Amino acid sequence: MIEITSKLPHVGTTIFTTINQLARAHNAINLSQGFPNFDPDxxxxxxxxxxxxxxxxxxxxxxxxxxxxxxxxxxxxxxxxxxxxxxxxxxxxxxxxxxxxxxxxxxxxxxxxxxxxxxxxxxxxxxxxxxxxxxxxxxxxxxxxxxxxxxxxxxxxxxxxxxxxxxxxxxxxxxxxxxxxxxxxxxxxxxxxxxxxxxxxxxxxxxxxxxxxxxxxxxxxxxxxxxxxxxxxxxxxxxxxxxxxxxxxxxxxxxxxxxxxxxxxxxxxxxxxxxxxxxxxxYVNLGGFYQEKRDVFLNAIRSSRFKMIPSEGTYFQLLDYSDITDEKDTVFAERLIKEHKLASIPVSVFCKGDYDKKFLRFCFAKTDDVLEKASEILNSI
Ligand SMILES: Cc1ncc(COP(=O)(O)O)c(C=O)c1O
Missing domain, CATH: 3.40.640.10 (Type I PLP-dependent aspartate aminotransferase-like (Major domain))
Incomplete structure (x- = not known):
């Protein structure tokens, strides 16, 4: 090997890759990465x-x-x-x-x-x-x-x-x-x-x-x-x-x-x-299309222990888990995959500065069957 000095010494595999690998290994429902599980028109x-x-x-x-x-x-x-x-x-x-x-x-x-x-x-x-x-x-x-x-x-x-x-x-x-x-x-x-x-x-x-x-x-x-x-x-x-x-x-x-x-x-x-x-x-109806998905997801988990402010845009919903555990979000996200078979993204990975809130990000750009299965899991926690 020749000697090199990394230009990005602190950058490793992205959290998306890590979570996806973990989700696959544990056969988890994957609401982590931001992409639809359905095809274009x-x-x-x-x-x-x-x-x-x-x-x-x-x-x-x-x-x-x-x-x-x-x-x-x-x-x-x-x-x-x-x-x-x-x-x-x-x-x-x-x-x-x-x-x-x-x-x-x-x-x-x-x-x-x-x-x-x-x-x-x-x-x-x-x-x-x-x-x-x-x-x-x-x-x-x-x-x-x-x-x-x-x-x-x-x-x-x-x-x-x-x-x-x-x-x-x-x-x-x-x-x-x-x-x-x-x-x-x-x-x-x-x-x-x-x-x-x-x-x-x-x-x-x-x-x-x-x-x-x-x-x-x-x-x-x-x-x-x-x-x-x-x-x-x-x-x-x-x-x-x-x-x-x-x-x-x-x-x-x-x-x-x-x-x-x-x-x-x-x-x-x-x-x-x-x-x-x-x-x-x-494209003008896209908001309505995803708003329905957001509402299917949120209605299904309304009685869960997660707290939420409805998403105003994007196809992501944050869920506040502070009533469930004090764990750091990365720890809870990992446990959610391993023990409950549901993948999400801990919000702290989007932060360089101090961050200690209790939120996980869920992507709802998914078909209703997937959202329903994910909701059942969230309701059981
Ligand atoms: C906020 C934000 N900016 C940029 C991108 C990248 O978009 P693209 O897939 O078109 O490169 C994404 C993709 O997830 C995103 O969420």
């Missing part, structure tokens, strides 16, 4: 198959198929009122993960500070450290995970280069309100801080609440790269197709890195997605 699968047959089998344009960029531009303008130019302000990426990684690679230099709102999706921190940035974890507060805006203000420094935030929020299932967005906009006004807005669950919001995209707020638009994921929207996480949008001056820099990072993304999928996006019914 057959109409979309048919469009993909047609796109392959029509010969979209060579490199797509670096920025993404133009028809898809046009469809994305129309969707955002219709939903959030801001026009992104398909030629210069939109890039199709290999999932939101690549959009996030490339945004960080493009803008973060050694010693730049990045505010990461916690609990935080797992791909943010390693990317920041790979490019020499310094993460500043900022916890959401209370059992309802709200932003403390004066703590946010205090976390900013002259070295702050970026803020990463995520609404609807994985893992807590909370969404940011208009007031939150206005606060964010006000605090960032006049700074040189880029906002990396992770909006992969933009179409999964419940109870009639709107999704507050950064694209609705002009001062945020001017400083934001906004990411989304067709994997989440169309039950196709395995395709790894997503996109990001931003003003031209940010997108130009992003694409300089993107072209040497992946160059371009799966062409046939893009052609199919462009066609499928023409009908807004394919």
């Amino acid at each position: 057959p109409e979309l699968l048919e469009l993909v198959s047609e796109a392959f047959k029509k010969g979209h089998n060579q490199y797509a344009p670096m920025q993404g198929a133009l028809s898809l960029r046009e469809a994305i531009s129309e969707k955002i303008e219709r939903l959030y009122g801001n026009y992104y130019h398909p030629e210069s302000e939109i890039t199709v990426t290999a999932g939101a993960t690549q959009a996030i990684f490339t945004t960080i690679a493009t803008f973060i230099r050694p010693k730049d500070e990045v505010i990461v709102i916690e609990p935080a999706f797992d791909c943010y921190y390693p990317a920041i450290s790979l490019f020499g940035g310094k993460s500043i974890p900022l916890p959401l507060e209370g059992n309802d995970f709200k932003m403390n805006w004066s703590a946010f203000k205090s976390a900013l420094s002259p070295k702050t280069k970026m803020v990463i935030f995520n609404t609807p929020h994985n893992p807590t299932g909370t969404i940011w309100s208009e007031n939150d967005m206005l606060q964010l906009q006000d605090i960032l006004r006049g700074t040189n801080i880029i906002l990396l807005s992770d909006e992969v669950y933009e179409h999964i919001v419940f109870d009639g609440e709107p999704h507050e995209s950064a694209a609705k707020y002009p001062d945020l638009v001017a400083r934001s790269v906004i990411c989304s994921s067709f994997g989440k929207t169309f039950h196709a996480t395995g395709w790894k197709v997503g996109y990001c949008v931003g003003p031209k001056y940010l997108m130009e820099e992003f694409q300089k890195v993107h072209q040497f990072n992946v160059f371009s993304v799966n062409h046939a999928m893009q052609i199919a997605l462009a066609e499928y996006l023409k009908d807004p019914q394919h």
Whole structure:
């Protein structure tokens, strides 16, 4: 072996892999990782198959198929009122993960500070450290995970280069309100801080609440790269197709890195997605679809010993187990798999900073039979 120095010495196998292995070994019902156990719409699968047959089998344009960029531009303008130019302000990426990684690679230099709102999706921190940035974890507060805006203000420094935030929020299932967005906009006004807005669950919001995209707020638009994921929207996480949008001056820099990072993304999928996006019914009803699943799950465990605040968005539900045990969440999650055959994700793995709450995250993007079996187990604890 030659001598190497790991660039990510503290990163091991992700918790998702570990939990999945444990779930398999114990034949557990798996509500841990965030993906549906059902297929995309057959109409979309048919469009993909047609796109392959029509010969979209060579490199797509670096920025993404133009028809898809046009469809994305129309969707955002219709939903959030801001026009992104398909030629210069939109890039199709290999999932939101690549959009996030490339945004960080493009803008973060050694010693730049990045505010990461916690609990935080797992791909943010390693990317920041790979490019020499310094993460500043900022916890959401209370059992309802709200932003403390004066703590946010205090976390900013002259070295702050970026803020990463995520609404609807994985893992807590909370969404940011208009007031939150206005606060964010006000605090960032006049700074040189880029906002990396992770909006992969933009179409999964419940109870009639709107999704507050950064694209609705002009001062945020001017400083934001906004990411989304067709994997989440169309039950196709395995395709790894997503996109990001931003003003031209940010997108130009992003694409300089993107072209040497992946160059371009799966062409046939893009052609199919462009066609499928023409009908807004394919995504505007997604919130209702997942709200039903949330309600099936929550109604079934209403008399259990777990406490819950209904998820406001995403396909995740946190359950508070503090009436059952004092165990740390990682310990309880492991015991739940081994003794009760049910897999979830402990929320502490989304945190670098201090965290000692008693929540597990359950993914309800599952068919009703699976949700029922999981509920029976939760009711028996
Ligand atoms: C908050 C958040 N951001 C980004 C991603 C990554 O999305 P993709 O699968 O499109 O790479 C996920 C996936 O779970 C997520 O939950």
